[in-house]
Amino acid sequence: MESELKPMDSEQLREYAHKMVDFIADYYKMIESFPVLSQVKPGYLKELLPDSAPCKPENLEDVFDDIRQKIIPGITHWQSPDYFAYYPSNSSTAGFLGEMLSAGFNIIGFSWIASPAATELEMIVLDWFAKMLKLPEQFLSTGQGGGVIQGTASEAVLVVLLAARDKILLKAGRKSLEKLVVYCSDQTHSAMQKACQIAGIFPENFRVLKTDSSSNYALLPEVLSEAISKDLSFGLIPFFLCATVGTTSSAAVDPLLKLGNISKVHDMWFHVDAAHAGSACICPEYRHHIDGVEEADSFCMNAHKWFLTNFDCSLLWVKDRSALIQSLSTNPEFLKNKASQENSVVDFKDWQIPLGRRFRSLKLWMVLRLYGLENLQSYIREHIKLAEQFEQLISSDSRFEIVAPRTFSLVCFRLLPPLYDQDDGYKLNYNLLDAVNRSGKIFMSHTVLSGKFVLRFAIGAPLTEERHVVAAWKVLQDEATILLRGS
Template identity: 70%
Template sequence: MEGELKPMNAEQLRECGHRMVDFIADYYKDIENFPVLSQVQPGYLRQLLPGSAPVHPDTLEDVLDDMQRKILPGVTHWQSPNFFAYYPSNSSVAGFLGEMLSAGINMVGFSWITSPAATELEMIVLDWLAKALNLPDDFLSTGRGGGVIQGTASEAVLVVLLAARDKVLRKIGKDAIGKLVVYSSDQTHSALQKACQIAGIHPDNCRVLKTDSSTDYALSPESLSEAITHDLAIGLVPFFLCATVGSTSSTAVDPLLALGKITKDRSALIQSLSTNPEFLKNNASEKNVVVDYKDWQIPLGRRFRSLKLWMVLRLYGLENLQAYIRNHIKLARDFEKLVAQDSRFEIVAPRKFSLVCFRLLSPQSDEDCANKLNRDLLDAANSTGKIYISHTVLSNKYTLRFAVGAPLTEERHVVDAWKVLQVEASNLLRTL
């Protein structure tokens, strides 16, 4: 490149951008050659990097060389076809292009005026998504609903909790915050517990209702009803239930219809989260003819988030996206069949989507031994670097989770992953 890198320069961006595209494309070409789960030790990187930032510029090639030799060995490769842990965080060609475009335009869309297209495209593509999911019309922006892309699922849980909290406190007074009660099951994601901590809900008032295999770990409407009756009797104020479609541990599905009605009204959210400082006032907002997404979320600032979803929906189309999800579910079903054919293993919870919960049976009847055996199997399989899986505990049983969903995963990866688990299981059983 000619001369030093400027803060911004179209031709330097072009040249360096092309170089970076090649680096990333090469990363995907090689991705199966890395251990899926990084095998580095805590603190490995500090020894490899200088103690302070350089005074004078390094070159892009220097940085990419460090990326390859020092950083990538410390990366756990979520996009590897052999990543079966947690839930997938899918990359895609279209999604990557959307991220590039959003980073390139680099605007901050807190109010409509700060980039009208960012707000309007988000409203439109979330209506597209609601229609693609066959949600009732109440969810569309044309009614009292409307969508917003939150930064994370945790923030989505938090903002609805805040909307519900403030709606009830407007009725009964702010001093009653200590009386508010939240309900969930023992399968609900920890994001709810964190949201309650943040929102100042008294920890004694967070009801975690027990589930078991009799309902496939779904919340029972009867136990909810009992808990609410009891809380009302002692003068507390039930105000929030978190139900789950596809829990993290085992994809349990709570019976939404039996649990109660959802209100679908954006105004509670906006009343809870809006601020209106002088330095953000503008004609369009004051005339109340536009959406200002700053009032639908925790942060003020926000990216041009909708570009990514827009490009994914357009560049793949709904039919291909449906086929993509169905293929992952089919691959999980294949894995489930493989587990079922090996009598040394058991399926712990019924497979509903693309997650299989299973465990190795212990020759000893002792539950502690069985749990240790499965923990050892997890560690042994992940230490090979060939696959990465994670775990949960269901009814006190340490349970392995095999979640299919990485964009490069094919049938052969699932078959090979099962072989790794079988080999490591045989090794462990031999040492017992």
């Protein structure tokens, strides 16, 4: 390689990539042997790697050695069957193959012309998915709407917020920005706040409406109505509502139909974030959680969470694509081409923040084809069944309590504090979480609900089976015993 660099030689690609396949397959074979949460200390890697890039090429075997010895210890293993933190981030054989192929073609599908198959497959697969979710027809590409793959749900909510902002400012004038009000609940993902920061919504006009256990942390329509009335009386302009199906903290479900009706009355953009729980809605018995989506202007779910499609693959549907395009399009000379100028094609560059985009529909297409709808439904049901079992285990031990009702595959619980505990078990549960995570045997994360420190047990890793859930429960019980003995 030193004499003449051939950075893309098909036979070298073949040879090296076969080695990488074996490396990755072996990783999955061994994945249970690693501590789930990386146990390294901040700055560990700097001490292990050189200060500058090499001048001369190095061997692939040396790189593999470094990955084994230096990188893997710093990995938190999201694909481990013992991973129960945050929400899952699924990898699968089909999703992985799709990523490989996308990286192989390495096309940049900003416009239709840049690779027609990339745009068209995305439209087709998003239509397939909309039908699986029984979304209203207006979300299909055949009408005024359509679906698009965004990187993340954060980008999805940002682009629709921008579309809604610019639509209202066009009527009310740019200087009305200071009057625009956004509504969500205190359970809405922080991506909503970030989108507001980016879009320049005035912080004092970002309404984080309170929820509590009486509604299982769902946003109450009357709370929304009241807030809107108050804002209107101050001359403000309510323009955007974000509801969630499966909140990040406790998988709470906002009542879409009633919230949607309110937003209609006030001519607000209604966005539904079903990033996590949207996957479950391909099963008829869970579909009712998105009843009311017909009132939504936009709907988002992440195929990269619980749908076996490697990150990133966030699906966004809108009813009115022209609002997105109005807000996000540019038309520089160097990108002009006949197909775009004739308006005969979709150019997804105008539906998203970046210009360039990967051929991400390949992986979703491969997941749908290699597994099929029925298998995918079984996959979801299996995780929910495991969550039910875990919930029963918790309930069987009187030292613990379930803190919020389980709807999908997330269980929120805590260790009950001793009577007269100073902080109502906050520190106790903090320490329990810390202990189980430091054990390396499982990885969980937490939230705070009504001031209580709550442990989240989120099932959804593709490799997780009943035995892992049972073993995790044992780890929790053992650590709880140790902690309670100490306190």
